[in-house]
Amino acid sequence: MLFRILSVTATTLALAGAAMAQDQSIIVQSTTSTANSGLYDHLLPIFRDQTGIQVNVVAVGTGQAIANARNCDGDVLLVHAKSSEEEFVESGIGTARTNLMYNDFVIVGPDDDPAGVGGMTDVQDALSKIAEEGALFASRGDDSGTHKKEMLLWGDTEADPTAASGDWYRETGSGMGATLNAGIGMGAYVITDRATWISFENKQDYAVQVEGDEDLFNQYGVIPVNPEKCPSVNSDAAQTFADWLVSDAGQEAIADYEVDGQQLFFPNAPEN
């Protein structure tokens, strides 16, 4: 009996291994915004038609995506936290980082706008005002790209939100969607990337309150994982994917993606 179980297990493992070797497939460690907004559902079929490569997306926060890629559990990293990405390349785990596309962050809040920040275009002023009023603010608190950006923005203000953690400053420690659900549930302001916001389906009485500051710029980058550090990576297919994303075909495909008639991501890879 035991032998039979072991042989079944061995066969399963062998089959899994054979399947890996035959199909060209890669794993992309990705931020959630690109996945939750449906961008991959638009891009990946086009890429597969052109190259035959199957791309499997693991969508987690930028912090976790980088940690997973560091453990060699991905072939390509696609995230949005430039300084962490540069660190990733400098440490040798990534081969090279390329700018891929951008959009922007916005602060969303309830229609009654308790802190009166609606229409403000200076994000630091808006955050300071929220802090002064002690209006509820829901933060990701999960070391994601959006959270890192938020902390940078708070750093430019006089306010110290983490001192008020649990009071008006609420760290959810969850993904963008979960934080939006929580923030909307408690009437808090939330900072989110525009792509997630546009495609988010539980907006209730929420709207964009603060936008348009150039400090709210949100750059996405793509980095293949280095086969010298991680021998298990499918480096040819990974490089093909990264090259395609920044090629004219990939950039056009990104620009073409719209939700409710709005373009979510703006390609800005350097000209080849």
Place this chain on the structure above:
Amino acid sequence: MQSMGDALGLAVALVLSGDADLLEIVLLSLRVSLTATAFACIVGLPVGALVAIGRFRGRSAVLIVMNALMGLPPVVVGLLVYLHLSRSGPLGFLGLLYTPTAMIIAQTILIAPIVAALSRQVIEDLHVEYAEQFRSLCLTRTQTVQALLWDARYSLLTVGLAGFGRAVAEVGAVIIVGGNIDHLTRVMTTAIALETSKGDLGLALALGIILLGIALGVNAAVQSVRMAAVRHAYV
């Protein structure tokens, strides 16, 4: 606000539409959790039976540990399995992370203690009734375990169902080791988590209702097998 009625309607519409993606997710959920339940029973039932009939030093400590392990948090199991299957972990060379096999491993670890601990209780109660008789027949330990497992088979089906219920309902472990990859490792619970994070609460709830329906179906199937067998036994 989404009402339960809307979600129920959406669930029915989804099922009737025969959506291929939904079917794929449902089948993977069943495959992963039923396989994990089978492995957990293969390991858990004999262990439970052996502990039930055994008299050894430290037995009460073993019982406490077994019962405590029923409360293993799925996310902790997921993390442990991730650390082992990660390319930088000891079993990374197998390339199993982000595959259904990894999800089966995680769920097996999660529910084997449940199967072992519950079957231990069932079999111990039964053993009290039969102990004298077994002694008079001079049965070996293996024969005793076999006889008890066979005699308790209908109660043990319920034990298996408890394990299956835990496996099919958990999200913490499979989302870490499976990665919720579309068309590869997405199961009902991770799909529900994803739709919730997209703010599509209606669809998330509808998927939840379908998951409940699946659990009902599996339980009804097992129940009918059991009733048929019992009828057969007394004819």
